[in-house]
Amino acid sequence: MHHTVISPIREPLVEGAKTYHQITEDICSPAERAPNLLWIVGFVLSLITLGFGLACIFITIWWGIGTWNLNRTIGWGYDITNFVWWIGIGHAGTLISAILLLFRQKWRTGVNRAAEAMTIFAVMCAGLFPIIHMGRVWLAMFILPYPNTRGPLWVNFNSPLLWDVFAISTYFTVSLLFWYTGLVPDLATLRDRATGLRKKIYSFVAFGWTGSAKHWQRWESLSLVLAGLATPLVLSVHTIVSFDFATSVIPGWHTTIFPPYFVAGAIFSGFAMVLTLMIVTRKLFNLQEYITLAHVESMNKIILLTGSIVGVAYLTELFIAWYSGYVYEQFAFYNRALGPYWWAYFGMMACNVLSPQFFWSKKLRRSVVFTFWLSIFINIGMWFERFVIIVISLHRDYLPSSWSYYSPTWVEIGIYIGTFGLFFTLFLIFARVAPVIAIAEIKHILKTAGDQYTGPNATVHHHDDHGQSESVEANH
Amino acid sequence: MKTEKEVLFGLYNDEVDLMKAIKVAKDDHLEIMDVYTPFPVHGLDDVMGLSESRLHIAGFIFGALGTLTALGVMSWVFTRDWPIIFGGKPYFSLPAFIPITFELTVLFASIGMVVTFYTICGLGPGVVNPILDTRITDDKFCLAFETDGLNTSEVDNLKRFFNTTAAAEVHTKSISN
Incomplete structure (x- = not known):
């Protein structure tokens, strides 16, 4: 007999007594109806911001990096801060889809699709910055090791900056493959519901998916192995990003704590961004029954954990700076908290260490409005963290005559704003043309994690003394 | 026909x-x-x-190919084709090769498996x-x-x-x- 697993502790992951068909209807409908006013307004605003960002990128490339306020002392400013920030945000998607898959966390199914899309778009935003920062972008291919007419002169395989090139391009490719392979069966669902030109387009992108049992078996095998590969990959990416700093000899940078601390921070900011987006998306597309308060609470618990790890890392850094007895390191951290950029340090501490502690309260963890605002605070805090690490560590050089101060020009700010335009433009297009929730995967967990599943073969629960359940065949 | x-x-x-x-x-x-x-x-x-699907075997082979490609190319470039001393380190500095080797292993395994999957299932763009x-x-x-x-x-x-x-x-x- 078919047994349904009902946990007395866990909340249902799909609410509202859905049938398989109702799930298809609910999740496909945003892609099948005309966009609402809110979407159009958001899309136009995103396009305008994107256009402004492109103009600023054009100015940078046309006139050179001189349009930024970087100087001889502070060679990394907004560019690398934004790069690390976006890469960090791009970590939650793979964490949700890969690590939580390996841990058999069923709640991932409600949010994995959108989180993976977010990952891909965030990595695109991140990748822009190092490329523009090269100055002469038309020579960007010099970072790739290919046989060339310059010797052949090779890249430096011992450099963390080159490891970054490999890590981020691999991460982007694998995330894209993982995401798209998951999307194919759902695109087939859209294809089979569409007519006319839309059917032709969805036919093309659905790759001829039929739902054959053998294909599903291979698809599951592929997903599992890709998850197994993506798990160490996602941990390696921010580890390697942290090597950009940790392998240098700059006080405040060359610390061995960086890899785990960066990874925790990346997951922290990534989940905050997932929450910001999903809270808006579930409201906009009426998906509250799929992205439930239980999902919000689960993500808030991860935020609380990773936020606390980040907090411990900040304090460990301070302690080790003092304990090392190394005056340059001690000065770097004294200056970090009490120097000219004290506001960035305290912004970081308040947003990253103090604010997630509110989530010890179950009531606040389950408050959508509170979570939304807190997720924005966390992302501001994580931006400050990268600014603190990069700019504060650089602005007091070994030679006091080189001491400097950095504030961005409008061009630098414009490029940063432009990446929001890119991110939201892509996300809004994605939310319009593809299912934002993995339809097949939700159907897969419906019977084991759905609320009062009422379709055929539903299990009716009698709350008798023995807690036994009984299966009832529905009429055909 | x-x-x-x-x-x-x-x-x-x-x-x-x-x-x-x-x-x-x-x-x-x-x-x-x-x-x-x-x-x-x-x-x-x-x-x-x-x-049982044998797709993971293909994944392993592609991954091993990635490992060998990365290690092979880096070792050849830094010991044979254009040896350069970076910071007094040996030409063949294996620990520094690990990150790229790992990334290429994952990259080759993923792309290889995905392409294999679509090929053996007879699926693909426009099919x-x-x-x-x-x-x-x-x-x-x-x-x-x-x-x-x-x-x-x-x-x-x-x-x-x-x-x-x-x-x-x-x-x-x-x-x-």
Whole structure:
């Protein structure tokens, strides 16, 4: 007999007594109806911001990096801060889809699709910055090791900056493959519901998916192995990003704590961004029954954990700076908290260490409005963290005559704003043309994690003394 | 050359009914053409007697290829083609090669597996495979038999099978081979 697993502790992951068909209807409908006013307004605003960002990128490339306020002392400013920030945000998607898959966390199914899309778009935003920062972008291919007419002169395989090139391009490719392979069966669902030109387009992108049992078996095998590969990959990416700093000899940078601390921070900011987006998306597309308060609470618990790890890392850094007895390191951290950029340090501490502690309260963890605002605070805090690490560590050089101060020009700010335009433009297009929730995967967990599943073969629960359940065949 | 084949298929409303039907079909030694479902049904491959997918073996081979490519190229470049001393380190500095080696292992394994998956499944951009019913990607579970070369009594036997196994609908369709 078919047994349904009902946990007395866990909340249902799909609410509202859905049938398989109702799930298809609910999740496909945003892609099948005309966009609402809110979407159009958001899309136009995103396009305008994107256009402004492109103009600023054009100015940078046309006139050179001189349009930024970087100087001889502070060679990394907004560019690398934004790069690390976006890469960090791009970590939650793979964490949700890969690590939580390996841990058999069923709640991932409600949010994995959108989180993976977010990952891909965030990595695109991140990748822009190092490329523009090269100055002469038309020579960007010099970072790739290919046989060339310059010797052949090779890249430096011992450099963390080159490891970054490999890590981020691999991460982007694998995330894209993982995401798209998951999307194919759902695109087939859209294809089979569409007519006319839309059917032709969805036919093309659905790759001829039929739902054959053998294909599903291979698809599951592929997903599992890709998850197994993506798990160490996602941990390696921010580890390697942290090597950009940790392998240098700059006080405040060359610390061995960086890899785990960066990874925790990346997951922290990534989940905050997932929450910001999903809270808006579930409201906009009426998906509250799929992205439930239980999902919000689960993500808030991860935020609380990773936020606390980040907090411990900040304090460990301070302690080790003092304990090392190394005056340059001690000065770097004294200056970090009490120097000219004290506001960035305290912004970081308040947003990253103090604010997630509110989530010890179950009531606040389950408050959508509170979570939304807190997720924005966390992302501001994580931006400050990268600014603190990069700019504060650089602005007091070994030679006091080189001491400097950095504030961005409008061009630098414009490029940063432009990446929001890119991110939201892509996300809004994605939310319009593809299912934002993995339809097949939700159907897969419906019977084991759905609320009062009422379709055929539903299990009716009698709350008798023995807690036994009984299966009832529905009429055909 | 395009050839057509006749397919008789039943649509079930639930995966539990489908699984029961497959068991009956297996017991009756009926030759199932294929089973189509809207989502991966747990235990379906066991009931159908599908052998385990060997896709992960392909993944391992591609991954090993990535490892060897990365280590090989970096070692050759830094010890043979253009040896340069970086910070007094040896030419062959294995620890510094690990990050790129790891990334290329993952990259090769992922791309290789995904390409293998689409190739062996006959899927790809623009591919159009025959669809028996558009609701298979929604909420119908389909069990299909090929009826070419079967006589009337054998086809009737299959129809009877669908009736006794509570198929919600039974249809025939000729699809291109």
